Amino acid sequence: MAAETVSNVVCPLCGCLCDDIEVIVEDGKISNVKKACPLGKNKIMGHDRIKAPMIRENGEFKEVSYDDVIEKSAQILAQAKRPLLYGWASLICEAQRKGVELAEEIGALIDTTASVCHGSTVVGVQGRGAPGCTLGEIKNRADLVIYWGCNPQEAHPRHRARYAHSVKGMYRPNGKNDRKVFVIDVRETKTAKVADEFVKIDPGYDYMAFSALRTILAGHADVVPDTVGGVAKEKLVEMVDAMKSCEFGVIFGGMGLTHTRCRYKNLENVISLVDELNAHTKFTLIPMRGHYNVNGSGHSLAWLTGYPFAIDFSRGYAWYNPGETTSNDLLMRREVDAMMAIAGDPGAHFPGESLRHMAKIPLIQIDPYANPTTELADIVIPTAVSGVEVDGTAYRMDGVPIRTRKVVETEYLTDEEVLERILTRVRELKGGN
Amino acid sequence: MKEVILITGRTLKQGSNLENKMSDAYFDAAARCEMNENLLTRIGASVGDAVKVSTRFGEVVVNAEKDDGLPDGHIFIPMGPWANAIVDPDTGGVGTPTFKGVPANIEKTDGAVLSVKDLIARYREG
Amino acid sequence: MSTITLSMKQSITVPLEAENITPDNLAGKSVDEIKAVTVYHGNSEAVIGDFFDVTVEGSGNDPASTEIIMKGDLTRVKRIGEGMSAGSIVIEGDCDMHCGAFMRGGKITVKGNADAWAGREMRGGEIIIEGDAGNYVGSAYRGELTGMRGGKIVVEGNAGDYIGEHIGGGEIIVKGNTGVLPGLSMTGGKIIIEGTATMPGGEMTKGEIIVKGGIIDMLPGFKFEGEEEVDGATLKKYTGDLAVRGTGKGILLVG
Amino acid sequence: MTILIKNGVVFDPAQGIDGEKMDIAIDGDKFVEDVSSPDEVIDAGGRMVVPGGVELHTHIAGGKVNAGRIMRPEDGRKGRIPRGKLTRACSGFSVLNTFATAYTYARMGYTTTFEAAMPPLLARHTHEEFEDTPITDKGALVLLDNNWMTIEYAKSGDLDKLAAYVSWMSEASKAYGIKIVNPGGTEAWGWGKNCSINDPVPGFDVTPKEIIKALAQVNEDLGLPHSIHIHCNDLGHPGNFETTIETYEAVKDIKPSSDRQVMHATHTQFHSYGGSNWGDFESKADEIAKYINKNDHITIDLGVVMFCDTTTMTADGPMEYSLHTLSRRKWSNHDVELETGSGIIPVAYSPKIGVNAIQWAIGLELALLITDPWKMALTTDHPNGCPFTFYPEIIALLMSKAKRESMLETVSEAVGKRALIATIDRELTWSDIITMTRAGPAKILGMSDTKGSLKVGADADLAIYDIMPESFDPTKDYKTIEDKLMRTVYTIKGGEIVVRDGEITATPHGRTFWVNPAGKKAEAARDGMLEDLERMFRDYYTVSMANYPVQDEYIPHGVEIRTEVN
Incomplete structure (x- = not known):
């Protein structure tokens, strides 16, 4: 059988959602991936899969049928008093929407990987708003690009070339030569090395740096101390001048802001900075969302429930309060009595304290691949790979919805099908309500 | 023993093996601790040596790696079970x-640097 | 005067939501009536009698003359005293989040620690926490621009992060230390911290914060105005936060 | 399924029926002459029977609505309703979740709702939300005025290419009509600037007026069911009524392709301002009404402001930013490459603030001063003036001078000095109200064959309110209007009973109407246009052209309307 090239494939790895990927398919299998970064290429090429549904008995996994795992999962979820459905980021919106239906049905908590990633950005937006734009605006207009607490060279490898730095745009015909790039970080990252300027800041001092920039912008440089968070005042003044005098500026915010001291207050502060810069020039902010559809999970949950993550349906309506209804708080407080991990890997990305409780409660994993969560799971349900074996909607880091493509066929059930079957069975168990 | 500040985060290799976490490639990518040459010297370690990193919340053994982009007194462990x-x-x-x-x-x-399986097994034991 | 005693029968891990436990709701009710009052346990509805032994002493239908004493392990009981307007609640131990949220009057005494959000969006009355308090004491809800507007909260121990966030009135007193950003975006009222505070007064525009035990990481948008005597102590006076478009007129006094 | 509704007092302005006692018959999803042995007989018992409500301008689905939800958890917690046997959990007061939107409209007797601003690049998002907005029939107006392609063609005067582009975009985004929002101004906002109607658009050397005229002409060349639907330049600026009237004048000579207006101007309250600043700000509703009364090529909707804490959202990015600088609460903005933008802020309209009180007066004044109810639709530009849940109270205000007088006592004195409301005696009739909420908007949208009427052959969408028109005096008993219009006794959608006694009884999928313009006018310059468009994608967009059009999967309940002009 001849090799077939599928063009304009959408990469289901990071929030860049590059949609120019070429995938070579031979005999129904992917033989090569072109134009993607190493992260995307590895994702699309795939790895060893979980072979069959499994149930843990006496500490060992036993391969069973889909019927068996769906029955067992439905029973666990229908009985639980405070079940948690976590993950949802590496998954198309169609399945996320089904997940919300399940959460409502069983009075569960539903939370996404944003909880340990850009959740703080979202809470910051709830305080101050989101002055942003799509990435094409950066490509066509931006002459000042600031990467703050993010390292796209490793986490979003094509970001600079496709959207923000070397790319040529309508009003930036010379690409890189028409823009200035700042990196603000606690270490000299690979991105810092390719920037025009690297500003090193001490860990945990972003809030203070934003306050200093805003104070300088407001004309009160006189009260700002000589250094703030390890950054010299002259440098801060220089940064404010660069921001005020550009034609179109953007700050890309990363987990350097959400994973550190002050968390969402860092975001509130930088959002206010961007807001205030608009009195002088055009300025925007875009969070560097990690998983390819974590932004979509925030969107689909918001239109369905009113809130973007960390939602508690135990009272029949949605209650939202990060810090209370977020996964790690729930696990560390030992509140949760059953958990489903779908399209997210808490085993690898939650602190040990949370994993200890996950090990104690019934844990259902839905995922194409084995990972640390599998090591803690009681029930494992393998599924098709969304964006490679299933098509559906994903939202880029800037809110642009793109339909991912199905490139090859699969024998595995899709996440949506598994959720639908669990939901149907749960409804039967709960008496057809 | 040196007091340092721990940073965790994404790397290209860790990200390239996100769906391949039970592999050797992921182990190499994530069971590591990066620091600058100066800090390596001060703790008497070379690249590839096992180092123990401890915080108020636990301890973990990982392989030492060099990255001179890190300021003195800072270490970087890629996000993943070892960091966590x-x-x-x-x-x-x-x-x-x-x-x-x-x-x-x-x-x-x-x-010894624990494998993913052994690392996670610790939580099953309570 | 009547005294209602609610004794938690056992420890729980799945939290109870007990916003119905207020003098306003329980005043004048018999033991059986109180036992039948709804509480929410995870995703199921239950009644007070499922979780508490109940006794009533004295009589009176008036919330103002009703005292509720809560005993046992209350570490997973949320929303005690929510919206109460009068009377008193004594919690003989630790309690969970949102204790005294929306409180309008009366008094809550927590003999142990209170978890996050104590006195959230409080309008009046008094909360005394004899142990430590969690994050967000007297704060706003997510997205709101106003937290506590009146009343008083006293924390005898330490308090967590973001206490008095968006506080617009009333008073918070912490005898111990606080975490990051107390009085953040404050628009009125007063916060007194006897111990230390980290980055107090961020983006405050009005109101007053007194930190007697010293500041860790003073924010850069505060202007030194001189020294001021407060209760016999000489404190440094700052105004800010000038980061807010140069308009911050909050007062920060530092020991 | 056949249904016979007996003993209703029927208002159906499209058929000239004004409160007649008569029966209405339904067979399947259509109204019919009569049914023998109906499956269900509803005795309306003298209650008011009217066509299902038609909402021609609301913001209920898509990127900016959802950004509003995400930004305002404090709004979400205001409307919490637990899930029921048939219904999903609800939240929100001004930015409702999709289910709350759907159930609330249905309970209020509305069965057709048009999302008024869909950015083409984000069209998939709007359609995804539509799929989770049950019951009501829907459609979306696509933003086409700040698009680089449009601006270039308006500049070169190449209307054939513009027609080809509009045609391609309508099909690609699955849109019902053309929306124009601050033409040129939103593009200027890409640089932090704005445009009035005669200012050249930065970087393009063409004026907003030329863009408006070009799109209006192309709209008629393509024979689209709806006219262009415009949010004029200078929204919210004191003194903007002159821009508004100049906008109306710009399309006066263009001939409509069907029996309807040439331009629908939306949320006119926000465009009827006099004065030169917020200090001497005043109502010019009389000037706007005078123009509308004299001319037949314009229809409007009101965009009434009521006092509450709501969320404003529009593709007019510079306006939202400028509004934000007054309140400084929180501000979201989302510029969309090559196409459009949006801004969102919370706004609390207070009766004590002079400007807000005058805004409130202007919305009502327009309704009372425009003589022909067919020329105006009742809207609040949900949620901009206030949420649509204020319709019953607004109707009470329009029908009762007594209600207005009682409310006037609570508002700023500025209303007495710089607005006209206190001097107007007119009280609208039920026929006026039903025209403004049903027949009129259906005609304006170009849907009068199927919507806004109980006539035989129309879609069987109907509402019964617990009001006995024959014994009810709306001028006095205005409180009853407010209660009874919130919850129907029955709402029937497409022949299915979806609300009974104010409770949801069924949640069918609504349909999504979209227009596919074809024929010679759409095709003439298609190849040349596609070459231009391919270059735009290659050089300036960040998604590939192959991934741009909305796939059929997003409109499983779509209804294609093919127009063919040769």
């Missing part, structure tokens, strides 16, 4: 554990 064995679980009021800026101690060790 020692990060500060406090969620700062909004649900996100403290993955960056955690005070830690680092020293050279003869201990």
